[in-house]
Amino acid sequence: MKLIFLGAPGAGKGTQAEKVCDMLHIPAISTGNIIREALKNGTEMGLQAKKYIEAGDLVPDEIIIGIIKERLAQSDCENGFVLDGVPRTVAQAEALDQMGVEIDRVINIHVDDEKIVRRMSGRRVCGDCGASYHIDYKPSKVDGVCDKCGGKLVIRKDDEASIVKDRLRVYHEQTEPLIAYYEKKGILKTIIGQEEIADTSALVRKAVEE
Numbered sequence: 001m002k003l004i005f006l007g008a009p010g011a012g013k014g015t016q017a018e019k020v021c022d023m024l025h026i027p028a029i030s031t032g033n034i035i036r037e038a039l040k041n042g043t044e045m046g047l048q049a050k051k052y053i054e055a056g057d058l059v060p061d062e063i064i065i066g067i068i069k070e071r072l073a074q075s076d077c078e079n080g081f082v083l084d085g086v087p088r089t090v091a092q093a094e095a096l097d098q099m100g101v102e103i104d105r106v107i108n109i110h111v112d113d114e115k116i117v118r119r120m121s122g123r124r125v126c127g128d129c130g131a132s133y134h135i136d137y138k139p140s141k142v143d144g145v146c147d148k149c150g151g152k153l154v155i156r157k158d159d160e161a162s163i164v165k166d167r168l169r170v171y172h173e174q175t176e177p178l179i180a181y182y183e184k185k186g187i188l189k190t191i192i193g194q195e196e197i198a199d200t201s202a203l204v205r206k207a208v209e210e
Contacts, residue, residue, distance in 0.1 A: 001026065001080040001208065002102060004087070006178055007109035009167045010116040011193050016109060016204045017084040023205065026080040031064060031088075034071045045070055065095040072101065080104075089174050090181050106182040107207050109200065111193035113168050121161040124153040 001024060007013040014030070021028045038046030039053075045066040049059045068086060071077070083103075087093040096103075111119075122135040124144075128151030133140050140146060144153050157163060182188040189207040194200045 002104045003080070003208065004083045004103055004106045004182070005109065006106060006175070006182075007193070008111065008113070008116055008171045008175075010120045010164065011109045011111040012197065012200055013107075013109050014084055015197060016107070016200060017082045019201050020204060020208055021082050024080060024208075026082060027076050028082045028084055029068065029071055029077075029086070031068075031085040034067055035059065035064070038067045038070065043067070043070055061089070061092050061095060065092060065099060068096070068101075069099055087178060090177050093178055093181055103182075103187060105208065106178075106188045107204060108179055108182075108188060108190040109193045109204070110190055113165075115193075116168060117161055117164050120159050120164045121155070123156065123159045125156055126151040127154045128152070 003017075003020065005013040005017045005020075017028050017030075020026075035046070035049055035053075039050055040046075045063055048063050049067065052059045052063070064086065068083075072081065087096055118136070119134075122137070124133040124135065124140070125131070126133075126146035126149065129146060129149045131146050131148045132138075133146075133153060140153060145151075146153055179188065179190070189210070191200070191203040191207055194203070
């Protein structure tokens with residue numbers, strides 16, 4: 001199966017994509033990972049992407065799609081794949097179509113913005129040993145102190161509420177239009193993300209198998 005996972009940052013699409021890959025024995029193709037791989041291997045597209053990354057600019061769509069094309073041509077994608085984090089825009093989705101990449105199903109995981117902000121801004125990481133916690137789901141025994149090493153727990157910059165809200169705004173502007181794009185094609189399945197990962201996984205599994 002050739003699948004795309006959609007969802008706002010923090011909706012859990014990466015976790016669910018991983019589970020589906022294990023279930024179907026197909027690779028997860030994450031933009032960040034394949035760009036890093038292309039840079040490391042010095043592929044033609046990787047070298048082009050490097051110029052933009054070193055200049056602190058966004059990598060243009062045609063290069064991202066080119067890197068994906070290189071990756072999908074590898075033998076482990078013959079029986080299918082899961083695209084995670086790509087396409088990010090309708091322009092990228094159109095480029096995938098033009099490239100002849102056929103998608104069987106698009107799984108959209110919906111979680112309300114307020115819940116996402118709470119989920120992500122509640123994360124805490126130990127500044128010393130890197131252990132991770134959550135003020136609601138996995139609190140430390142002593143507030144602000146790591147159970148493992150006694151280090152101070154901190155909020156990563158990416159998890160600050162203001163940054164999360166900014167990332168959500170970008171998602172709504174740039175990526176959310178993909179929901180309508182794939183709905184028109186008749187291949188979209190939307191599920192509501194649950195509090196428990198296992199409950200979301202059960203819904204995702206059903207959407208994949210239907």
